[in-house]
Amino acid sequence: MLLKSFFALLTLTSVALAADSRPNIVFFLVDDLGQRDIGCYGSTFYETPNVDRLAKEGARFTDAYAACPVCSPTRAAVQTGRWPQRTGITDYIGAPMKPGLWTRNTKLLPASYSDRLAHEEVTMAEMLKAAGYATFFAGKWHLGPEGWWPENQGYDHNLGGVDRGGPYGRGKYFVPYDNPRLPDGPEGEHLPDRLATEANKFIEASKDKPFFAFFSFYSVHTPLQSRPDLEKKYEEKRNRLGLKAEWGKEDTREVRLVQELPVYAGMVEAMDLAVGKVLAKLDELGLAENTLVIFTSDNGGLSTSEGSPTSNLPLRGGKGWMYEGGIREPLVIRWPAVVKPGRVVDTPVSSPDYFATAMELAQGKTTSQVDGLSLLPVLRGGSLPERPLYWHYPHYGNQGGAPGAAVREGDWKLIEWYEDGKRELFNLREDIGETDDVARAHPDKVAALAAKLEAWRKDVGALMPTPNLAYDPAKPSGRLPGAGQAKKKKKK
Template sequence: MEIVVGFVIRMHAIVLLLHITATCAQKRPNFVFMLMDDMGWGDIGAFGNPAKETPYLDRMASEGALFTDFYSANPLCSPSRAAMLTGRLPIRNGFYTSTYHGHNGYTPQNIVGGIADSEILLPELLKENGYHTKLVGKWHLGHQEQYLPLNHGFDEWFGAPNCHFGPYDDQTTPNIPVYKDLEMQGRYYEKFSIDRKKALSNMTKLLTDQALEYIQRMHDSETPFFLYWAPDSTHDPVYSSAAFRGKSQRGAYGDAVMELDYSVGMIIKLLKDLKLDENTLVFFSSDNGAAMLSNKCCDGSNGPFLCGKQTTFEGGVREPTIAWGPAFVKPGQISNQLGSLMDWYMTALDIAHIPLPSDRTLDGISLREVLAGGKRVERPLFHYRGNTLFAVRWGLYKAHYWTWTNSWEEFNKYGYEFCRGEYVANITTHTQMNYTSRPVMFHLGRDPGEKCPMKYDSEYDAAMELIRDAVERHQQDLVPGEPVLDVCDDAVMNWSPKGCEAIGDCLKSPPSRPYKCVWLH
């Protein structure tokens, strides 16, 4: 009898322990990171877009916190995304090129490098602490197998490793593959259709369905989760599904924004319906500013800010950012906190009570108290272009050590510049301007568009003293990572990704001939 009673007691204890474990796991906060592609600060109604075509994002902002002064860590996609997931500037995590001074680099499909194994990504730390992790959408941190998401902390992935450029002929250049986990399922412009002429594709709907299914499944299994949702329909060539085509007064780009807005609304609604809103933190932002190509007038808006993507002017790096989650975010906030996408790394670990890596310098800060309505944190932000520190913001002051838009070579060959319809003398030039001895400074409170450089007076001197001290401290512990954006090779393009055999879509690659990548800007 005693044996039976003891057995029953032990079984009861085990069941109770399992119940407590499951309950504790479910109480751990969930995280949803929504990162748009080339969406500008002025594209959302809550940030002042006059079309007012983003009701779901506007509601998200009213129920959460709208950040007016939030930045990417780089004015281009791949370095910005690498910084967000590592909490480290691209100069530290290696997402820069050393072969040009002050030029941007990214991960086209002929790039040899990718995210280093030595970098500790946020999903890795969350996974080690009991979280399930999924990326839905664009990766852009390297497309060779060793660099793909499932080798860097993600349990699942549906999306593409590169931009949806194309269509290509699959002979000189392969079309970009779309993956499910570690195996390709097809290619853009083939199985996954994009009609460039009509600006039509169902990709945003597919990515939204993937996100909704994942949230539902994690809820049903009572598993804490990290969802990184990274659609790319606002990146050239823009697209939307047929249900949204022609709905916006802003053209095809506006249609894409409207569909993304609707998708955000669906994700937030599901979190509420499942009562996961009580324990989920959602961040929304963009990887860099909207493209302001001078030969096109159909892309996004950076509001009052100078220039766009590729530049370290405000239009290139200030992002439309919203935080939402009733348990973590005081509703109705309009926050002037100086923030960075790198802060998401620190904030998630802080809220999840997971220790930070102690063997490296991190460049973000935790926004936990700010989200709850606490005081702003004074801090500098460093804006690099490639391997060079171009600008520093401290408070409302922004000092430019170097300025330019893009090269004369690119402008003369393609007609490209990145400051559509804007010109500031000796600032928005096609030649790199060196102001390191006496930086050009703007007061972003009085002059958010960076049109009128400050005079070299006592106000300038006081601000520059603070900024020089911040730069000196920053450079004292700066150890640049090994650059991963220097070498290209057509043989490493997406010829025969894993899984191509199963669907009969393996292509013949050319011989390997590594060469120095060409970055015109």
């Protein structure tokens, strides 16, 4: 708690330095949104005119990544600017926390992980608040139990941020929310729209000083539930286009190959409408020119489990997987005062970079090591130094993925599977779908990337899975394997 007191004192001395010319920051984090779920990234079934507008008016990143293929670790990385392994949050909070709690018949026991973002971690909100920003959080938190919620981590306001990973009240995405940090609205109220309304109230009240609004959607996470009018709209669109579900295989998992599910399309559009509502408020108040808007996701689209509502093609796999469909994200950044409209950026970036960007922007400070790099040089038309990006997921995902790690450097990506030590190598420029494992043809590249991955694991204190002495190969597997080539598609 001494660290919290330090930031409280730092606030008193830093507020006087806050200049009205510093940009406001609005951060949209969408849950389970795949890169290809957005029109400006190629979707022709889902309709996202407001996010597409952001891309036209700002910069669209083609090679942006989540720090983990599941949500809580990525969220911890966004909040702290640090690799998830440093925070201890390496799996979604709610999974079995310790190897002794694991009951599935798998070759490995997953590593332990922390179920809360420690108070000692410096969050983006704490850093910005100390720099003189008003801070606001709306939506999904999923970074710890009560006492570790947004209001305990530097946010002046918290509307809806609790321990839950989804909208699991009686009404789900509609009233009643049964959320202790979000009072119910009128009957029929829709959660994405309500959260946008709350964000706009904060923006209106804070317009005369620098502000930071973190809008963390519960959408488009399960449960699959759309506004009825939007679901009907996409049912008619699907029929008009003659679309039908098509399925392939990722090992033993079925993977959706076509975006055509009306309920999910309705959820995507409702998310986009909420983004548009906040953008309209910035326009109305004359704040858009000097507001940095960041739009991204926490992991890839859900394509192999829980209804498999979307397709990530041409990206392979989806949420829970080390393949591109599980970690490559949409990222759109708009700041009209600085960023030229319509830019397309192919620089690989990752979740920890947002903290570093906000810190440079706000002239903020932190006492923690920051793993990310500020994206301001790229936004201003320059470049970043070349660097590898890393992933380490020592767990079995609900979506079929297996314990493993990955590193990307330049066009090359190495995946290492912990069950058998197999290493796969892909050239993403030539093979974005990761269909051609070229590890045998490039043993030197495999060795070099593997050495960097091992050094990084040691640096961040990564915990490893351990052998499961109770594993019985004669019994049904407790997981669906994560390493194997996608099979030819079939119709269903």
